[in-house]
Amino acid sequence: MSTNNTVGKPVSRIEGIEKVTGKAQYSGEYNPPGLLYGYVVNSTITRGKIISMDTDKVKLIPGVVEVFTHKNRPSLAWFDFQYADMDAPPGAVFKPLRSPEIKFNGQPIALVVAESFELSRYAACQLIVEYAEETFETDLEDNLHKARDAKKGLSSFLKPSPAKPTGDFNTAFNQSPIKVSSVFKHATEHHNPMEMFTTTTVYEGSGKLTIYDKTQGTINSQLYVANIFGLHFKDVRVLSTYVGGAFGSGLRPQYQLFLCVLASLQLKKNVRVTLDRKQMFTFGHRPQTIQTTKFSTDKNGKLTALHHAAFAETSRFEDYIENVVGWSHQLYPAANTEFKYQVVPLDLFTPLDMRAPGGCTGMHAIEVAMDELSYELNIDPLELRLRNYSSRNPADKKPFTSKELEQCYVKGAEKFGWSNRSPQPGSMSRGNKLVGYGMATGIWDAMQLPARAEAIISKEGKL
Numbered sequence: 001m002s003t004n005n006t007v008g009k010p011v012s013r014i015e016g017i018e019k020v021t022g023k024a025q026y027s028g029e030y031n032p033p034g035l036l037y038g039y040v041v042n043s044t045i046t047r048g049k050i051i052s053m054d055t056d057k058v059k060l061i062p063g064v065v066e067v068f069t070h071k072n073r074p075s076l077a078w079f080d081f082q083y084a085d086m087d088a089p090p091g092a093v094f095k096p097l098r099s100p101e102i103k104f105n106g107q108p109i110a111l112v113v114a115e116s117f118e119l120s121r122y123a124a125c126q127l128i129v130e131y132a133e134e135t136f137e138t139d140l141e142d143n144l145h146k147a148r149d150a151k152k153g154l155s156s157f158l159k160p161s162p163a164k165p166t167g168d169f170n171t172a173f174n175q176s177p178i179k180v181s182s183v184f185k186h187a188t189e190h191h192n193p194m195e196m197f198t199t200t201t202v203y204e205g206s207g208k209l210t211i212y213d214k215t216q217g218t219i220n221s222q223l224y225v226a227n228i229f230g231l232h233f234k235d236v237r238v239l240s241t242y243v244g245g246a247f248g249s250g251l252r253p254q255y256q257l258f259l260c261v262l263a264s265l266q267l268k269k270n271v272r273v274t275l276d277r278k279q280m281f282t283f284g285h286r287p288q289t290i291q292t293t294k295f296s297t298d299k300n301g302k303l304t305a306l307h308h309a310a311f312a313e314t315s316r317f318e319d320y321i322e323n324v325v326g327w328s329h330q331l332y333p334a335a336n337t338e339f340k341y342q343v344v345p346l347d348l349f350t351p352l353d354m355r356a357p358g359g360c361t362g363m364h365a366i367e368v369a370m371d372e373l374s375y376e377l378n379i380d381p382l383e384l385r386l387r388n389y390s391s392r393n394p395a396d397k398k399p400f401t402s403k404e405l406e407q408c409y410v411k412g413a414e415k416f417g418w419s420n421r422s423p424q425p426g427s428m429s430r431g432n433k434l435v436g437y438g439m440a441t442g443i444w445d446a447m448q449l450p451a452r453a454e455a456i457i458s459k460e461g462k463l
Contacts, residue, residue: 015242018242019242024241024242025241025242026195026198026214026241026242026244027195027198027199027200027212027213027214027239027240027241028195028196028198028200028212028214028272028274030200030202030212032200032202032270033270034269034270035200035269035270035271035272036065036113036114036115036263036267036269036270036271036272037113037114037115037116037117037119037120037271037272037273037274038111038112038113038120038259038260038263038271038272038273039111039112039114039117039120039121039123039124039273039274040108040110040111040124040255040256040259040273040275040279041108041109041110041111041112041124041127041129042106042107042108042109042279042282043102043104043105043106043107043108043109043129043131044105044129044131045102045105045131045133046102046104046105046133046136046138046347047102047103047104047133047134047135047136047347048101048102048131048132048133048134049100049101049102049131049132049134050070050100050101050102050109050129050130050131051100051130051131051132052129052130053069053071053109053110053127053128053129053130054127054128055067055069055110055127057126057128058112058123058124058126058127061114061119061122061123061126063114063115063116063119064112064113064114064119064120064123065113065114065115065267065269066112066113066263066266066267067110067111067112067113067123067127068097068110068111068113068259068262068263068266069097069109069110070097070098070099070100070109073097073098073262074262074265074266076228076229076230077227077228077229077230080092080093082227082228083095083224083227083228085220085221085223085224085252085253086217086219086220086223087217087220087251087252087353088153088252088318089153089314089318089319089320089321089350090150090151090152090153090318090319091151091153091315091317091318091319091350092317092318093317093318094255094315094317094318094349094350096108096255096258096259097109097110097111097259097262102131103315103316103317103347103349104282104315104347104348104349105138105282105347105348106279106281106282106283106349107282107349108255108259108282109129110124110127110129111259111262111263111273112124112127113263113267113271117272117274121276136347137346137347138346138347138348139346140288140289140290140311140312140313140344140346141185141290143344143346144290144311144344146344146345147311147342147343147344148342148343148344149342149343150314150319150321150341150342150343151319153319159321159322159323159357159358160323160326161341162325162326162339162340162341163326163329163337163339163395165337165338165339166335166336166337167305167335167336167337168336169305169306169307169336169337169338170338171336172296172304172305172335172336173294173296173304173305173307173336176296176297176298176304176305177297177298177299178296178297178298178299178301178373178376178377179294179295179296179297179305179376180293180294180295180296180369180372180373180376181292181293181294182292182293182365182368182369182372183290183291183292184289184290184291184292184293184364184365184368185288185289185290186286186288186289186290186291186361186364187288188285188286188287188288188313189285189286189354190280190281190285190286191246191247191248191249191280191284191285191352191354192277192280193243193244193245193246193247193249193250194244194245195214195243195244195245195246196214196274196275196276196277196280197214197249197250197254197256197274197275197279197280198212198213198214198256198272198273198274198275199211199212199213199214199256199257199260199261199272199273200212200213200260200270200271200272201260201261201263201264201270201271201272202264202270203264203265203267203268203269203270203271205268206235207231207232207235208235208236208237209225209231209235209236209237209261209264209265210237210239211225211236211237211238211239211257211260211261212239212240212241213238213239213240213253213257214240214243214244214246214250214254215238215240215243215246215250215253215257216240216243216246216248216250216251217250217251218238218239218240219238220251220252220253221238221253221257222236222237222238224253224257224258225238225253225257225258225261228258229261229262229265247354247355248284248352248353248354248355248357249280249283249284249352249354251352251353252284252352254275254283254284255283256273256274256275259273260272260273282349283349283352284349284350284351284352284353284354285349285351285352285354286351286352286354286357286361287312287313287314287320287322287351288312288313289310289311289312289313289322289324289361290310290311290312291308291309291310291311291324291325291361291362291365292307292308292309293307293308293365293366293368293369294306294307295307295369295370295372295373297373297377299377300387301373301374301377301379301383301384301387301388302387302388303332303333303334303388304334304335304336305334305335305336305337305338306328306329306332306334306336306337306338306339307337307338307339308324308325308328308338308339308340308362308365308366309325309338309339309340309341309342310322310324310325310340310341310342310361310362311341311342311343311344312324312341312342312343312344312351313343313344313345313346313348313351314343314344314345314346314350314351315345315346315348315349315350315351316345316346316347317350318350319343319345320343320350320351320352321341321343322351322353322357322358322361322362323357323358323359323362324341324358324361324362325339325340325341325362326339326358326362326395327359327362327363327366327443328362328366329394329395330393330394330395330443331366331390331394331441331443332370332385332388332390332394333388333390333394334394356444359442359443359444360442363440363441363442363443367440367441370384370385370441371438371440375423380423381439382409382413382418382439385409385441386406386409389405389406391403401446405441412439413439416437418437418439421437
């Protein structure tokens with residue numbers, strides 16, 4: 001039996017000292033000479049068109065260098081695929097400053113570049129914008145009648161379509177003695193890591209850039225910049241030495257990267273663009289989702305039918321999807337199943353992966369439904385899960401490479417004193433406080449991808 005010598009012992013993180021002493025330099029802390037600062041102006045309407053922007057007045061403010069808008073945006077890549085990053089869902093990627101059209105609230109419509117951050121922010125507040133506003137739709141529940149299947153793309157293989165139905169769900173569910181039906185509404189959730197989204201672009205001349213970017217994928221940012229601005233990949237160097245949290249928001253290039261590079265190339269200067277806290281709410285997020293579940297069992301608690309449907313928001317220009325409904329049939333065996341996932345295009349920015357995308361949304365609904373069944377059956381919720389335990393993936397009948405969930409159930413219950421709980425809500429107390437015991441199951445993909453390693457050893461036996 002192998003032993004682990006690190007469990008229970010303090011372990012120094014490689015970057016720990018740098019971070020706690022403030023020596024770690026993040027993307028917004030590199031200060032090349034002659035640095036200029038950009039501040040993004042965001043749309044205050046949700047849908048419509050820009051009629052006018054009084055940029056001349058802003059340019060007269062001492063210290064303001066330039067104001068970039070759709071009117072003076074240089075000619076860049078034209079085709080949609082040139083803007084598509086490695087994590088882009090099917091559709092047409094949003095192109096900042098491409099036109100006067102407003103597609104979502106908070107859309108970047110201008111970049112004010114000045115000699116200091118404070119000045120660029122002040123000048124941005126002085127920009128007067130006139131809009132022609134149009135009717136918009138942002139509420140998922142009000143637009144469920146517009147739900148449709150999502151478009152397929154290269155990234156879809158990581159987020160498979162719902163499994164095909166098995167058996168006869170409607171008959172099995174209607175004839176089962178125990179059944180529950182529920183609706184779950186999941187509101188928008190934003191990432192909000194501690195580190196602001198910041199890009200510092202160092203202009204090196206001759207089409208060469210060094211970019212310090214807040215990102216979880218430097219290669220993704222590199223290809224994105226090179227494709228859009230017509231640069232050679234080797235001339236675009238992207239660094240992200242530290243990431244102060246991201247939770248998935250750094251998977252795709254955000255609009256401050258595009259605007260910062262644009263300004264640096266046009267001005268031939270070093271430029272930094274930082275998004276402030278409120279601007280963190282203007283791009284990717286965990287989407288609004290409405291789910292329905294219908295689970296049924298026989299009198300002994302064995303599942304007979306599973307239905308799980310989800311309806312999620314997406315933007316009007318990209319079809320973002322999550323694996324929300326694929327978990328129950330990987331976890332619990334039932335002969336009769338029905339799964340459905342559809343998107344509803346709204347006037348919002350495209351959602352983005354956020355910590356266990358789709359998994360935590362879907363598993364919440366699944367596990368609440370299982371608990372509801374346990375109360376209908378008057379069976380302990382842990383016992384119900386053990387009665388429906390499977391060592392094979394019920395969806396494809398293949399054995400799991402490893403699965404210690406049963407031992408987790410048993411040992412966890414023992415350590416937690418589960419057998420001492422009272423199942424009646426509100427029946428347990430400690431002093432003047434009510435105490436509740438609950439349990440739930442989590443599941444996530446153990447994605448396995450091809451990998452290769454190479455080691456060269458000298459005659460002396462050294463690497």
